[in-house]
């Protein structure tokens with residue numbers, strides 16, 4: 001079965017990346033109706049909102065993206081695919097996320113031989129193993145209860161050597177001195193850096209082909225290829241813990257300053 005993994009959580013939550021239970025509360029969002037607390041894994045530096053259980057489905061809670069933004073993300077994802085694959089080939093393509101329309105249109109215009117399957121973030125649809133040449137996911141992985149489980153499912157449905165495109169918000173955005181709006185919204189349970197999302201991909205059995213543009217502080221866009229599944233990712237990363245704490249501290253200070261100036 002495929003779908004954003006929404007239920008079946010253990011009572012005691014652990015880090016979805018490194019499985020540590022050392023999840024320290026670091027920030028209480030000023031908006032939101034679920035009482036989520038932003039926590040930092042003090043072993044690997046992954047920032048995640050807790051509790052995950054009983055979350056509101058993303059379709060209802062997410063701040064809807066503009067059509068223009070969807071078009072931009074679709075074109076950016078398509079460019080990345082074109083850099084890795086021959087668009088003249090017949091390909092089976094799976095798109096997973098809340099805004100598939102723009103991408104499906106762009107993909108079919110560029111690759112007339114593509115066969116598209118589009119799945120919403122809360123749809124649970126049985127998909128066979130090793131069925132797709134390309135999987136693209138935008139605006140979804142940060143909302144899943146377990147990115148590790150979702151990436152494992154995307155790995156399963158890809159053919160050997162298949163391409164995955166992952167597009168997610170970049171926590172680097174909160175380091176900007178112009179930030180005013182609350183960034184930690186209820187719909188997003190995970191707040192990835194380039195490093196933590198790269199670790200998720202590698203742990204799920206993907207080799208990274210293209211890393212995000214370091215100048216893009218809004219988005220994390222990866223291209224990766226399905227490899228053999230490696231062991232679990234449990235290494236500590238204290239440098240990432242320090243970077244995350246520094247980011248969240250600057251976020252709190254800059255938002256307070258921006259709001260006073262408004």
Ligand SMILES: [Zn+2]
Pocket residue numbers: 015016017018019020041042043044045046
């Ligand atoms: Zn961790």
